[in-house]
Amino acid sequence: MADGHAAYPSVFVVDGATHFPPPLPPKPGQRRMQVRRNRLVQNTLLVLVCLTLLGVLMEGVFIYKLHKHGDTSESKPAESPEALKGDQLVTRRPKPPPIPRPSKPLAHLAAGSKKPEKEGILEWIVEGDPIIHELEYRDGTLIVQKEGYYYVYSKISYSAEGSSFTQMVQKRSQRLPGSSIELLTYKRYNPSPLQKGSVRSSYVGGVFFMYTNDAVFVYVNNGSSVLLHKPADNCFGMFML
Ligand SMILES: *[C@@H]1O[C@H](CO)[C@@H](O)[C@H](O)[C@H]1NC(C)=O
Numbered sequence: 001m002a003d004g005h006a007a008y009p010s011v012f013v014v015d016g017a018t019h020f021p022p023p024l025p026p027k028p029g030q031r032r033m034q035v036r037r038n039r040l041v042q043n044t045l046l047v048l049v050c051l052t053l054l055g056v057l058m059e060g061v062f063i064y065k066l067h068k069h070g071d072t073s074e075s076k077p078a079e080s081p082e083a084l085k086g087d088q089l090v091t092r093r094p095k096p097p098p099i100p101r102p103s104k105p106l107a108h109l110a111a112g113s114k115k116p117e118k119e120g121i122l123e124w125i126v127e128g129d130p131i132i133h134e135l136e137y138r139d140g141t142l143i144v145q146k147e148g149y150y151y152v153y154s155k156i157s158y159s160a161e162g163s164s165f166t167q168m169v170q171k172r173s174q175r176l177p178g179s180s181i182e183l184l185t186y187k188r189y190n191p192s193p194l195q196k197g198s199v200r201s202s203y204v205g206g207v208f209f210m211y212t213n214d215a216v217f218v219y220v221n222n223g224s225s226v227l228l229h230k231p232a233d234n235c236f237g238m239f240m241l
Helices: 002-016 028-079 087-092
Strands: 106-109 112-114 131-133 135-138 141-144 148-159 164-172 180-189 199-210 215-220 235-240
Touching (some): 106 135, 131 135, 148 164, 164 199, 180 199, 215 235
Antiparallel strands (some): 148 199, 164 215
16 A cells, blocks of 8 residues: 555656646547547558559550550561461562553563574564563564554664674554565664674664554664673663653
8 A cells, every 4th residue: 555655656756847737548539539530541541552553553554555566566477377468478578569560552672582694583582571561572573552652662782893784673564564664773884894893782762653563673684793692782672652
């Protein structure tokens, strides 16, 4: 009992130094209110943190999707064999774009194939993929399928060792059977013999009206002097204007 009395004053002294009355124990209702308020603040903070995390997560998902979308255009064909069909195959294995079809008749024969021993018609290589559109080739002649104005041209490389060389572009027409019409002529005459190995080239070109079935060809007076070394050395062509 005496111990209990002694304990009171000491406690009282400690509190007394503050000169304040000891804080009242919170009323049961007040305490419950505080606890509820604390819980509310805690929950609000939790919701805010969750929202922030959700925002970060969504941002991450968007960035990932964006990144993946950028990748798919390149990686997709490798994944699915179906995707290799059509345009995607073309983009993956670059091929030269297809050459457009000409809108009008056109022919360019770049390589001579056969030359006459003396005078005669030059023949051209038409195997492979020569440019011949809406014109027919037969035995050195280009046969017109559509009447109209055509530009006709020819270039010949020849050895100038002989005394003369003549190249002509001529045509045969059903309107003038049995005769050839001279369209373009190149003539070279050497009064004195030229040095061995002398090489010349001719070029002729002009515009002519052609009827259907007109046959145009290149004629030379001395086939043995024509040089057929390279495809680009000689040519014969025509196109509708
Ligand atoms: C024909 O060409 C050959 C080779 O160039 C030449 O030797 C010959 O003299 C030429 N003939 C004529 C008539 O020019």
